[in-house]
Amino acid sequence: MALLSVLTPVLVAVLCMVIGFMFVKSRQTETTSQDETKGASKAGFRPWVDQDLQDDTEITREDEDGEWVDSAEEEDLPHVPYSPPRYPEEKMLQRSQEFYTLMNQRRSVRLISPEPVPREVIDNVIRTAGTAPSGAHTEPWTFVVVSDPETKHQVRLIVEEEEEVNYRQRMGDKWVHDLAKLRTNWIKEYLDEAPYLVLIFKQTYGILPDSKKKTHYYNEISVSISCGILLAALQNVGLVTVTSTPLNCGPQLRLLLKRPANEKLLMLLPVGYPASDATVPDLKRKPLDDIIVHM
Amino acid sequence: MALLSVLTPVLVAVLCMVIGFMFVKSRQTETTSQDETKGASKAGFRPWVDQDLQDDTEITREDEDGEWVDSAEEEDLPHVPYSPPRYPEEKMLQRSQEFYTLMNQRRSVRLISPEPVPREVIDNVIRTAGTAPSGAHTEPWTFVVVSDPETKHQVRLIVEEEEEVNYRQRMGDKWVHDLAKLRTNWIKEYLDEAPYLVLIFKQTYGILPDSKKKTHYYNEISVSISCGILLAALQNVGLVTVTSTPLNCGPQLRLLLKRPANEKLLMLLPVGYPASDATVPDLKRKPLDDIIVHM
Numbered sequence: 001m002a003l004l005s006v007l008t009p010v011l012v013a014v015l016c017m018v019i020g021f022m023f024v025k026s027r028q029t030e031t032t033s034q035d036e037t038k039g040a041s042k043a044g045f046r047p048w049v050d051q052d053l054q055d056d057t058e059i060t061r062e063d064e065d066g067e068w069v070d071s072a073e074e075e076d077l078p079h080v081p082y083s084p085p086r087y088p089e090e091k092m093l094q095r096s097q098e099f100y101t102l103m104n105q106r107r108s109v110r111l112i113s114p115e116p117v118p119r120e121v122i123d124n125v126i127r128t129a130g131t132a133p134s135g136a137h138t139e140p141w142t143f144v145v146v147s148d149p150e151t152k153h154q155v156r157l158i159v160e161e162e163e164e165v166n167y168r169q170r171m172g173d174k175w176v177h178d179l180a181k182l183r184t185n186w187i188k189e190y191l192d193e194a195p196y197l198v199l200i201f202k203q204t205y206g207i208l209p210d211s212k213k214k215t216h217y218y219n220e221i222s223v224s225i226s227c228g229i230l231l232a233a234l235q236n237v238g239l240v241t242v243t244s245t246p247l248n249c250g251p252q253l254r255l256l257l258k259r260p261a262n263e264k265l266l267m268l269l270p271v272g273y274p275a276s277d278a279t280v281p282d283l284k285r286k287p288l289d290d291i292i293v294h295m
Numbered sequence: 296m297a298l299l300s301v302l303t304p305v306l307v308a309v310l311c312m313v314i315g316f317m318f319v320k321s322r323q324t325e326t327t328s329q330d331e332t333k334g335a336s337k338a339g340f341r342p343w344v345d346q347d348l349q350d351d352t353e354i355t356r357e358d359e360d361g362e363w364v365d366s367a368e369e370e371d372l373p374h375v376p377y378s379p380p381r382y383p384e385e386k387m388l389q390r391s392q393e394f395y396t397l398m399n400q401r402r403s404v405r406l407i408s409p410e411p412v413p414r415e416v417i418d419n420v421i422r423t424a425g426t427a428p429s430g431a432h433t434e435p436w437t438f439v440v441v442s443d444p445e446t447k448h449q450v451r452l453i454v455e456e457e458e459e460v461n462y463r464q465r466m467g468d469k470w471v472h473d474l475a476k477l478r479t480n481w482i483k484e485y486l487d488e489a490p491y492l493v494l495i496f497k498q499t500y501g502i503l504p505d506s507k508k509k510t511h512y513y514n515e516i517s518v519s520i521s522c523g524i525l526l527a528a529l530q531n532v533g534l535v536t537v538t539s540t541p542l543n544c545g546p547q548l549r550l551l552l553k554r555p556a557n558e559k560l561l562m563l564l565p566v567g568y569p570a571s572d573a574t575v576p577d578l579k580r581k582p583l584d585d586i587i588v589h590m
Contacts, residue, residue: 079574092532096419103426124391131398133538144588221519228523237387243428279374293439
């Protein structure tokens with residue numbers, strides 16, 4: 001009896017341990033099985049999500065499929081006839097050739113002139129980017145146009161700090177000998193000099209009037225398509241940029257620019273006229289036969 | 296002494312529990328701290344990979360940073376002066392307005408005319424898409440243009456089969472009552488009718504002459520940008536399409552079109568003139584003030 005009463009607290013302690021252990025164990029198993037069935041449940045119950053798709057669409061409700069509807073409320077909208085201008089074949093061919101020639105002149109330019117550019121032109125370029133299609137017509141983009149010199153400089157400091165870390169770490173292993181050349185790479189003068197910095201944010205989800213989250217299907221693909229149209233619009237007016245994705249700076253830049261938590265930086269484009277001494281590497285593009293397959 | 300020897304196995308058991316518990320706990324902490332430092336370690340050893348980036352770039356070697364160089368061998372290429380055409384401000388403004396007007400007429404169209412379209416126009420449109428920038432100038436895209444009626448029909452069968460599964464699963468839960476309306480959604484007549492189907496593949500990695508894998512940085516973003524330029528080029532010649540991402544059919548379509556394992560389907564665009572009776576939902580785009588922020 002004396003022995004039992006001595007043992008009792010010990011047994012209680014052991015029981016607590018066992019329960020604690022099992023609790024932890026069960027939570028672990030739960031996590032694992034969730035991971036394992038993620039792919040299957042996506043294919044099974046979320047038909048619009050593909051197992052290959054790496055876009056970070058945050059899923060909050062179901063939707064139709066992979067075809068991009070023009071609007072989530074499309075069924076409710078009245079349909080109207082659609083007859084865009086139609087060109088004779090000769091004219092089509094000419095237009096296709098001219099547009100190719102124009103776009104083929106586009107190059108990534110790092111030497112940007114500080115000369116001012118009319119803001120109305122930039123507004124029209126962004127307006128044009130906003131005509132892109134988007135998953136379920138969510139239009140999940142925000143274009144932050146920075147022209148204030150102090151804010152541009154803050155952007156530069158954030159980007160260069162991150163870049164410098166990258167370069168110094170690399171120098172630590174294999175490129176120690178080439179400091180001077182690398183230095184020219186982490187210094188981004190164009191971030192001060194370009195009259196505009198366009199920071200393109202993807203809205204990873206939307207926020208409904210009742211504060212619930214709204215799924216933004218394929219938001220990264222949608223915003224990237226919009227960026228392609230933006231690049232075309234810039235080229236069309238004779239402005240230059242360099243496509244950059246300084247994504248490790250995304251959180252800091254988001255805070256600097258006071259963007260909400262559902263937005264993530266996708267691209268940063270310095271925009272302006274090319275500097276008078278601008279040069280570009282003499283690279284070639286793949287010939288058509290390397291990128292097209294007719295069947 | 297007797298009490299102690301009785302207690303010993305109990306104490307041992309307790310000790311084992313405690314050790315077991317701590318082991319599990321430590322593994323959990325390890326996992327957590329790994330998650331927490333993922334961003335930091337990535338930033339440390341893979342400076343070009345962002346913790347936010349969901350692109351499925353397969354990393355096989357290091358590269359500079361988030362800025363898109365024009366070529367991986369850029370340092371070795373000679374630089375040449377770059378002076379694209381420059382327009383007076385009035386002209387820029389006019390061009391920006393005209394391009395916006397043209398692009399703003401673009402709509403996703405599902406009713407596509409079977410009339411033939413000159414192949415040379417399609418070639419020029421693809422050529423134009425190929426002028427897009429890409430991470431490290433890898434040009435990670437393949438445009439498969441299907442005009443053969445039998446192949447188009449095979450594509451349709453694959454896409455419709457997948458869509459039908461999606462719709463039937465949904466019908467199982469909440470939309471049972473609306474079978475007729477749904478049916479019109481999984482039937483994709485345009486896949487037979489459009490004179491061309493353009494299937495856009497992203498090359499998730501390249502293959503070097505020595506058979507090693509070459510990293511295709513930001514390949515999904517790059518190909519999506521290219522698709523944006525392609526949509527602009529189509530609109531410019533008066534052709535229509537509907538942006539679709541039938542990604543669950545990707546593997547089957549890849550096999551049908553005999554594409555290699557490093558390519559994944561990103562988009563499927565039926566291309567042609569709009570049908571004479573084409574309609575589109577009467578939707579609106581966000582006003583400029585909702586998508587732009589000036590700072």
